[in-house]
Amino acid sequence: MAKATPLNSFLDQAGSLSKFSFRFLWQWFKPRYEGSEFLRQCYVIGYNSLPLIGLTGFIMGLVLTMQLRPSMIEYGVESQLPAIVGISVVREIGPVITALIFAGKIGSSIGAELGSMKVTEQIDAMQVSGTNPFKYLVVSRVLAATLMLPILVILSDAISLYGSYIGVNIRGNTSFNLFWTQVFDNLAFYDVLPAFIKTFFFGFAVGIIGCFKGYNSNKGTEGVGRSANSAVVVSSIMIFILDLLAVQITDVLGFN
Amino acid sequence: MNNVKLGAFVLAGLFCLILLLYMIGKNRNMFGSNFILKSRFENVQGLKQGNNVRYAGIDVGTVKKVTIINDTLMEVIMIIDNKMKTVIHKNALVSIATDGLVGNKVVNISAVKQLAPLAQNGDILASKRPLDTDEMLKKLNNTNNDIGSVAEELKYTIQRINNSNALWSVLNEKGLPQNLKLSAINIRQATARAKDMANDLYAIVNDVKMGKGSIGSILTDTSFAYNLNEAVVKIKSVGDEADSLSRQISDAVSGIQRDVDSGKGTIHSLLKDSLLVIKLNKSLDNIQQGTDGFNQNMEALKHNFLFRGYFRRLEKQKIGIKKDQ
């Protein structure tokens, strides 16, 4: 065994996480499929996150609009406010902020839940009860997170653009139709699709890291807290790294 | 119950996504019926797929593709809304412009007053040559060169006239005073014209600097304005020089006139230098040519699409002043 230097433990974590991800991909294709548990997790992870995501999205759109307005007026392009907010929300801020909130809510709850299940032997109990806990707990959660986050991001985008509409109308006067026309006029497929595709990866990252941290939780309640905490930290960092990768890839592919 | 909520949630998300994609697609004319029009340009100035096409300022379609036909000809293929089939005629003119101050390129289709059949799918419409600032500068440069050579000749002549008594020999020729007088008048006319044009150019430059007029937005390039300015200054100086020359000649002529009238013969010895006569004549010709060339350039400038509006306005103003009088 190598010494527990920070670099070593980092590499160890990265290696274990990769192994865990491969295990996920491997188990995912094999029966038996935990359909009802997957749906339950979709409900918990997706639907139950909507109020929080909606609220933050709304505030984000509103604040962004109000913050941008003075500069836009200075440059005489106040009428472009919906376009600017639309592009920045759809391309970057919507996916990233939503994913971060999602990491805070879902990453920590998965980490804590699986962590406490691990610590109180519930995972062992499942295995003894003829259930593959990896499938039942990990696969269903990771899949649910991967599929639910894109939907949350789309809804959050819509809500935050509505917030922006309200923000535009606090000081100015833009009709609902004109606002949306301006937003859509300035969006292209290459704005929407890369942003949409990257949210699947964000969702996957949050799910797999949450599960990884929880599933490998150490004994004791302190371990549970640490799993939840590091699930959020690592998945937040991961979101930014993936975002960086996404922008580079879309750039290379010429969609920017 | 939870499944119902989950279903509603997922469907709402998918609905928003589809709506978003549909709205974008609609803006790109991906749905609904449309037809194709083409136009050819020497230079498309960075026009790209997806840029808007406007007819009389209304968005009617998008650029589908820009293809290269040969080394000097590009073809722009546009998707136009079917509704415009009853509006766009075959003789419509297509031009490329910029949307706003720093906006995207747009294709403008503008109607021409003459009657023509309606445009069909796949028609190639005539294009208006986009404004090319390089060419404008080249023209002004030509003018500059012309004026420059004229000025040099003039200077030389004036020096000769000032320094040499040979002038008097020239003036001995009979009938010369008449010729000189005529030349002087010509020069004066030329310089007057030159002055007018110089003033016109000055005004343009000022307008450009203040960002007025149709060209104001395009000519943000200050080096262009500087070049234009310099040209005007040169023209002006030529005009001044020509002016002073003509005054001198005029003085000389009146002096000779007086001498000839009074029958004094003190200049006879000086009048033998025939070379000088030729040179002087040539100079005068040069001045004439120079100003003529300048006139032509100016005329060309007037027809240039960029300045047309300006001159038209100037004319209107002149008419207005005349009416007032």
Next chain:
Amino acid sequence: MMITENKTILKDAVVKGDEPVMIIRNVYKSFENNHVLVDFNLDLYKGENVVVLGKSGSGKSVLIKCIVGLLKPDKGTIEVFGKNIPELNEAELDQVIARVGFLFQSNALYDSMTVRENLEFPLRRHWIKVTQEEVNTMVMNALEDVGLEHTVDMMPIELSGGMRKRIALARTLILKPDIILYDEPTTGLDPITGKEIIKLMVDIQKKYNTSSLIISHDMNCVRMASDRIVILLDGKCYANGTYAELKKNEDPKVKQFFE
């Protein structure tokens, strides 16, 4: 008896009278440099309650986790109903494990499920083809066995420690197992509740004629529940005998458990 019911899916694993239901031979298990089990041997006969006695960290839990396949021994065989656990694949293991109940030290009740769902979980997992009616009867029967019918729609978090232990026991019993493994059943309970649990264990053992392997260091438990005691020391089966026999044993290493 209801045990016959689950035998139908396990036709080949018929348990005979005095045959051992579980044979553990030469089991080694170590974690890095910590040798937990060293050449461990144990037999468990039908209808017998065996208590494994040992200090904390002596590898008792590791032993029973090896029996249900949660851990893989480094060496040795663990035959349960004639099948060697470490060699089985997932499906085969699942069939054998369906007849082995496991009562976890921390109960391992699923926090996110009601008591009913907790009890249904192993049922639905092992036998997919049971009607809801059958499931309901089995759940209520199991709760009746532990005397907690009224808690059926409560969440585990609402229950006391003793009740949770009993619910966990009910969940273990619902499959009518032939062997029940108890991991420190009285830990974390007050002595009175602990005694109740032990009484319940003994009652159930008599009622269903199961074999039990009990891991404990609680002497009340050992005295009341054991037919036979195995002392696990240094990874080996150090001593083997009834409570009375071992109590008399003069070996200081045995004696320390009975003081």
